[in-house]
Amino acid sequence: MDKGRELFIDQGRNLSIVKYDEQTSKQIAAALAVAQHKFGITLTVAGPDEFKTRAVAAAVEFELIVKFSDPAMETHRLQMTEAKRQAERESKRLALEAAREAQSQAAKVSLLESKEACVLWINGESGQHVLVDTEQSDYVGPVVQLDGLHAVQKVGRTAYAIHELENLDRVPFVGDTKNEIQYRGGFGHVKGCEVNRGGRER
Known part of the structure; x- marks a missing residue:
């Protein structure tokens, strides 16, 4: 639930996200986190490609410990995770260079x-x-x-x-x-x- 709004329905063997196209990345990540706790690390996501793409992006953005049974989704997740790590490393490198330059100045x-x-x-x-x-x-x-x-x-x-x-x-x-x-x-x-x-x- 999110501020009284229903995000998903627990149907026992799966979770059904309510109006997935209206959910934010944070809300989708929350649903994935519940699914991970309920079903384990490896998740099977059904739905349109647009939703699958958003699910992968949400998992990476919020650093969820999950994998996807769909090979295409899992490949996308790994690629996005590596891209995020590289961006973070570059950001840290630039911040360190800026700090060193400030010290030098x-x-x-x-x-x-x-x-x-x-x-x-x-x-x-x-x-x-x-x-x-x-x-x-x-x-x-x-x-x-x-x-x-x-x-x-x-x-x-x-x-x-x-x-x-x-x-x-x-x-x-x-x-x-x-x-x-x-x-x-x-x-x-x-x-x-x-x-x-x-x-x-x-």
Whole structure:
């Protein structure tokens, strides 16, 4: 029954759906669920092809644990089930890609904000921001500022270089006058005192 409306008639050896052409997919699925409980997983469905098609679609949509004795219906059910699974997998893949992209964008924003803060600090010191050549270059001087993403190194009287920590093999120690950062092929090697990623000096 559905809100007082008769969906099917239990005739003992079968269920007869009332006005099947007026029933929704949910109502047809409800009738199939009752039939599955009464007769078992494998069901024999009689009626016009249009109704059989709707019965298969309802079984797949509501993920009923049923099979159909009619080979054509069962083949259709398997095809629709596989198509639904593929669509769900694709939807999950797209959602995961979107989440990863959002995380990546958030990380880029944080990196940009960190670098902008470093540049502002350099400007406040009346200094000059020196662009880092990560392919092949050496930078010598104390690291004067450090956050979770960047290190600011004083490499001249008023010159400062901003290093991305993810491009360095270790975190330099703030204040070490012997700090030297050598870049080769996009990656930097830190010489001198350093701290580990947890912030402790080594």
